[in-house]
Amino acid sequence: MGIALFDLDNTLIAGDSDYLWGCFLVEQGIVDAAEYEQANQRFYDQYKVGELDIHEFLAFQLRPLAVHPMTQLQQWRAQYIEEKIRPILLPGAQDLIERHRQQGDTLVIITATNRFITEPIATLYGIGHLLATEPELRDGRYTGDVSGTPCFQDGKVTALAGWLDARDESLADSWFYSDSHNDLPLLEQVQRPVAVDPDEILNAHAVNHGWPVISLR
DSSP: OEEEEOOOOOOOOOSSSHHHHHHHHHTTSSSSSHHHHHHHHHHHHHHHHOOHHHHHHHHHHHHHTTSSSSHHHHHHHHHHHIIGGGBBBBBHHHHHHHHHTTTTTHHHHHHEEEEEHHHHHHHHHHOOOEEEEEEEEETTEEEEEEEESSSHHHHHHHHHHHHHHHHTTTTEEEEEEOOHHHHHHHHHSSSEEEEEOOOOOHHHHHHTTTEEEEEOO
């Protein structure tokens, strides 16, 4: 039995849950459309080319969580999951997850996207272990700040190391599936890195290093 790690956005789903949450907020009139849509696209473009300032992005992305009560946020999230996420779940991803489940591997989603957005998506795939960026909670409300280190780039390595230490496990028998060159720090740590529908930078790196390149689309 090993550990199968999965990136989420554009790996297990055919889109980016962070970006789509922003689109949902705009469509519902929850945020100022012109200002928010422009910033949402700018951050997404920066992410794709590896130039995202994660702290600047999270200050922007977590702000709406801080100005609304939890019950309202949960109602919006349920609608978002039905309208934006269910249509982009991938049967190929479910098949891959099930193969690892049948092998007895521990299944983990590890994502830079915050837990509020990603927890129900992990549930849809039946994955109980989620390592994600953690929005800070205080007295039942989000503060708009991050708790701990964002689970992004090297932060994924840090988050996983802490999780493994707590479980007294290692990466001796491990897979990591990802689409993004932002995940190279963790891809280079596991025993079996796999590029999934990769961006150009990751695809070139995978080819040069003899890593498998697969598609779940």
